[in-house]
Amino acid sequence: MNPASSTCPLCQHDAIIEMECIACDADQADKTVSVRTCPACDFAWQWPLERTVEQSNAFFQHAYENKREASYFDTHLRSQISNLQLGFLNELDIEEKTLLDIGCGDGNFATEAAKNGWTALGLDPAIPPEKEQQTTLAHLKLTSASLEHLPPDEKFMCVTMWDVVEHLPDPEPMLKNAWDRVAVGGWLILETGNYQSAERLLCGRGWWAWQLDHRWYFAPPTLLQFLKSFDYSESRLADRVFRPWSAKKPTFRAPSFFQTSLSIAKRPWRISAILSEHGAKRQAAAKWPKWAGLPIFTLAIRK
Numbered sequence: 001m002n003p004a005s006s007t008c009p010l011c012q013h014d015a016i017i018e019m020e021c022i023a024c025d026a027d028q029a030d031k032t033v034s035v036r037t038c039p040a041c042d043f044a045w046q047w048p049l050e051r052t053v054e055q056s057n058a059f060f061q062h063a064y065e066n067k068r069e070a071s072y073f074d075t076h077l078r079s080q081i082s083n084l085q086l087g088f089l090n091e092l093d094i095e096e097k098t099l100l101d102i103g104c105g106d107g108n109f110a111t112e113a114a115k116n117g118w119t120a121l122g123l124d125p126a127i128p129p130e131k132e133q134q135t136t137l138a139h140l141k142l143t144s145a146s147l148e149h150l151p152p153d154e155k156f157m158c159v160t161m162w163d164v165v166e167h168l169p170d171p172e173p174m175l176k177n178a179w180d181r182v183a184v185g186g187w188l189i190l191e192t193g194n195y196q197s198a199e200r201l202l203c204g205r206g207w208w209a210w211q212l213d214h215r216w217y218f219a220p221p222t223l224l225q226f227l228k229s230f231d232y233s234e235s236r237l238a239d240r241v242f243r244p245w246s247a248k249k250p251t252f253r254a255p256s257f258f259q260t261s262l263s264i265a266k267r268p269w270r271i272s273a274i275l276s277e278h279g280a281k282r283q284a285a286a287k288w289p290k291w292a293g294l295p296i297f298t299l300a301i302r303k
């Protein structure tokens, strides 16, 4: 996919909309990212790009080494998230528990999987050499090697890419390579922010997913559209968000006019904010009733 293209990289629609959004992960408060959106298929992508691949790798290596407390990189929080994600894998009815985690970060998910009976291999360019040797679990290997360096016939029942696809300079070759590593009957599992969510409409330019390192903004249908050529036998959208603080469900219902009137009656000084929230929620419920409730979604496809 070419982000510089003047047409939508997914559906080739040619009336692209450009907007400036607040870069939620930037140190400066007023830093923005340029986002292009396609009104035909509701796909979005960053252009021009804020970071080169080398800058992204350096950023993540530093972030995982420093693990700021309570941030995305906090080890305790990551283990909680990993265990919620493992719960989903266990629902997929897999007998032979072999796992390849691509873009494994510091290896937290692969480590939790290995503790729970999986034979796990984690790959990430940000894995420091000393971490590769530190692994004490028998069924766990972490390495900075890339996918191409694995034995060509090595396949896995689960290939996971948690919060990876949005960072890839070109998702197509990487996802194809990942799909090649899925054994027949196995699953490819992808998690990313949901562009077609009520939360995105409610937050507007201040949505958390507008980030310097996020190059693509998928939603369940656009990701399925993108994976169409993979010829999968089955797809499954997780019915929840794998974050300990989130109780979000996929289906989304807008508030009634009565509920909105009641909110206005209680706090009349907020009328314009309440009306704008009401509009965003009604739009999300009308356009994407079955998945607008998920701020982050996980999609699995089966070979």
Ligand SMILES: [Zn+2]
Residues within 6 Å of the ligand: 008, 009, 010, 011, 012, 013, 038, 039, 040, 041, 042, 043
């Ligand atoms: Zn499009």
